[in-house]
Amino acid sequence: xxxxxxxxxxxxxxxxPAFLASIVVVVGAIEGWVRATWEPRKGTxxxxxxxxxxxxxxxxxxxxxxxxxxxxxxxxxxxxxREYPLDKTPNTFRILVLGDSVTFGHGSVYExxxxxxxxxxxxxxxxxxxxxxxxxxxxxYNTSQELAQLLEVGDRFKPDLVxxxxxxxxxxxxxxxxxxxxxxxxxxxxxxFARRHMYSLELYKRVVLTLAWRLSKSDEYKERLDHLGTxxxxxxxxxxxxxxxxxxxxxxxLTDAEVSAKRCVFGMKPNPETVPALQRQxxxxxxxxxxxxxxxxxxxxxxxxxxxxxxAPDICGTQPESDFFYDGGTRAxxxxxxxxxxxxxxxxxxxxxxxxxxxxxxxxxxxxxLGNANEVKADVxxxxxxxxxxxxxxxxxxx
Numbered sequence: 239x240x241x242x243x244x245x246x247x248x249x250x251x252x253x254x255p256a257f258l259a260s261i262v263v264v265v266g267a268i269e270g271w272v273r274a275t276w277e278p279r280k281g282t283x284x285x286x287x288x289x290x291x292x293x294x295x296x297x298x299x300x301x302x303x304x305x306x307x308x309x310x311x312x313x314x315x316x317x318x319x320r321e322y323p324l325d326k327t328p329n330t331f332r333i334l335v336l337g338d339s340v341t342f343g344h345g346s347v348y349e350x351x352x353x354x355x356x357x358x359x360x361x362x363x364x365x366x367x368x369x370x371x372x373x374x375x376x377x378x379y380n381t382s383q384e385l386a387q388l389l390e391v392g393d394r395f396k397p398d399l400v401x402x403x404x405x406x407x408x409x410x411x412x413x414x415x416x417x418x419x420x421x422x423x424x425x426x427x428x429x430x431f432a433r434r435h436m437y438s439l440e441l442y443k444r445v446v447l448t449l450a451w452r453l454s455k456s457d458e459y460k461e462r463l464d465h466l467g468t469x470x471x472x473x474x475x476x477x478x479x480x481x482x483x484x485x486x487x488x489x490x491x492l493t494d495a496e497v498s499a500k501r502c503v504f505g506m507k508p509n510p511e512t513v514p515a516l517q518r519q520x521x522x523x524x525x526x527x528x529x530x531x532x533x534x535x536x537x538x539x540x541x542x543x544x545x546x547x548x549x550a551p552d553i554c555g556t557q558p559e560s561d562f563f564y565d566g567g568t569r570a571x572x573x574x575x576x577x578x579x580x581x582x583x584x585x586x587x588x589x590x591x592x593x594x595x596x597x598x599x600x601x602x603x604x605x606x607x608l609g610n611a612n613e614v615k616a617d618v619x620x621x622x623x624x625x626x627x628x629x630x631x632x633x634x635x636x637x
Contacts, residue, residue, distance in 0.1 A: 282300060282302060283436070283437055284297045284300065284435070285300055285309070285311075286433065287429075288426040288433065290422045290425075291386050291418055292387060293383065294376070296376055297311060297315075298312070298313045306476050307346065316372050316374050317348065317374075317375070318372065319348060324394060326368075326396065327368055329366065329368050330368040331360075332398050333399045334374055334388075336375060336384040336388060336401070336402045337402065337404070337548075338376070338379045338384075338403070338407070339377035340606060341375035341548070343375075344606035346607070347484050350613070352612040352616045352619065353375075353616075354371070354373065355613055355616035356616045356619050359620040372395070372397070379408075380411055380412050381404070381409075381412055381525055381528040381532075382414065382531075383412075384528075385415065385531045388532070389415065397542075399627060400543045400544070402543065403546050404545055404579065405548045406549065409521050409522065409525045410521050412521065412524035413524060414524070483608045484609050487599070487609070489595060489610050490599060492594045492596075497593055497594055502552075502555075504555075505554055505564050506552060506566030509567050510570075512571060513571060516574070526578065529579060533581060533582040536583050537582055543584075544583060544584040544622075545579040546587075546588075546618075547585065547586070547587035549568070549575070549587060549588060549604075550563065550600070550604050552568050553603075561598050563592055563597060572587050572589040575587070586619065586622040588614065588615050591617070591618050592611075600614065
């Protein structure tokens with residue numbers, strides 16, 4: 239018995255500490271090696287941090303790359319090169335823009351994201367107002383995450399108007415905001431610390447997921463490994479910021495008569511079952527519940543909310559004779575979105591304006607818009623705000 243107790247004491251007092259110390263040494267060596275070989279242009283790690291309610295959030299004061307362009311996240315977790323005090327002056331009008339990667343400006347230089355371009359138009363329209371358009375969009379967010387974000391930051395940010403940018407994949411995976419509890423909050427804080435300060439974290443994640451996949455042969459681990467590779471690729475320094483599609487250039491505007499005359503011979507045809515099929519999807523009711531959450535805030539007078547539908551018609555083709563947008567059934571979907579989002583909240587869509595443009599002059603218009611496509615969105619939103627929510631008497635009264 240004495241020998242057994244002595245062996246146990248030795249295990250606890252000598253072997254276990256020695257084992258833990260060796261792990262610390264190995265982890266420290268790996269971290270040192272990763273830091274030594276880290277490419278300075280990549281900036282700091284931790285573009286995303288873990289959030290106990292929203293899943294993930296942007297890291298404040300981040301400098302690095304995302305989707306091929308330099309990105310700076312300021313201390314308020316906004317995509318903005320400027321810092322702002324939370325207090326407003328008497329002539330400040332603050333617009334908080336929520337959204338996903340399309341609104342954030344995936345692959346777009348900061349100066350040509352549509353929230354920034356909107357701010358420039360507002361300043362030119364009435365320079366006596368301190369216009370602040372805050373781009374709080376987070377890549378990957380859906381409508382329920384945006385609602386949870388507003389509930390968290392809205393009272394602190396005190397926006398005069400909240401614009402919620404909507405894209406079609408925002409219907410996916412919406413959930414009711416939850417009370418995370420102490421344990422979930424603690425875990426999120428630890429994971430966020432690791433994501434921000436451990437340069438070697440992605441290496442460990444890749445090793446663990448690879449081992450789990452090899453041992454279990456589960457497609458789930460393979461999918462998570464592929465997702466990790468996609469996320470890592472987004473943070474690389476493959477610079478696309480100087481490509482031609484980033485530029486703002488002159489573009490053609492088609493008349494109503496020209497649009498009516500266009501016929502896409504081999505294009506898709508509208509299907510009356512498209513919208514009913516959308517409403518039958520399991521993701522649809524949770525999305526509507528999130529939309530109603532925004533509309534409740536509007537009705538209660540807690541925030542002024544408006545929706546902006548980021549969509550465009552189908553593209554007929556790539557040849558000069560087919561370089562036009564057409565309705566292949568997308569107009570019905572656009573109008574359906576407007577009907578749901580417009581129940582008690584102002585809403586506008588970029589759809590009809592793009593119908594009067596040339597696809598070849600609107601880079602990536604149906605996905606992560608660049609250059610001219612973002613300029614058109616800024617024009618649509620600016621015109622809508624001036625006409626519906628920012629009439630001339632409002633700016634004049636705030637002088």
